[in-house]
Amino acid sequence: MTSLTLTHHNLPGVTVIVVSGELDITNDTQLPAFLARVRRRPADQVVLDLTELTFMDSFGLRAVLICHADALARGGDARPAAPQHGPVQVLAVTGVDAHLTVHDTVKQALLVAMAAAESAI
Template identity: 45%
Template sequence: MPLLDLSFEQLPGVTVIAITGEMDATNRGQLESYLEERGPDLREQVVFDLAGVPFMDSSGLHVLLACAAACDERGGAARLAAVQSLPARLLEITEVVAYVPVHPTVADAVAAASAVARNMTARAPD
């Protein structure tokens, strides 16, 4: 079973989760466990850095979509960033891009997520 390399960075209002490796059925459980144990506050903005993911099948996509749905339910949002060509094709075929924002770079995704987080903080009741 090929393992994924997973890491996260907590920024104000934004969690960046970097994934490296092929995302498929053999390591789906690893990603799910990681998100449950060390994952983001789903009320915040989450950016998945996919620059190190050369391949993703429907199993990997399912985990990302489940996280995005959980974020949405709790008032947060998920974004995908730096998607390579094969995973980008999967996102295009499945029309995920209509539901989850996809950004060309992690910096672009973090900037967009940070802007949303700042707006949410500014609107929060005292």
């Protein structure tokens, strides 16, 4: 099994998940399950901090998309942020980045998520 570390912190109306290591076929179910456990409210905005994600295959991409779909279904949104070289390529080659807003920085994603959380109140 490849190494994946998931940590989180909660802000008002926003759940931030830091994804570190490799997200692939051996551990892809961990990310959606982790989100379900750590989200304070179902409608929370979600920021997926991908700064420390070193590898992502198509199953890892599927996990990100499941988190996004789940957040949308509950009235929130999931915003991938700061992906590095390998994961950026997966997002671009698959065309997902044309349909899902991928933020260049975690700060950008947080600003958008915080504004969305504020307007939902």
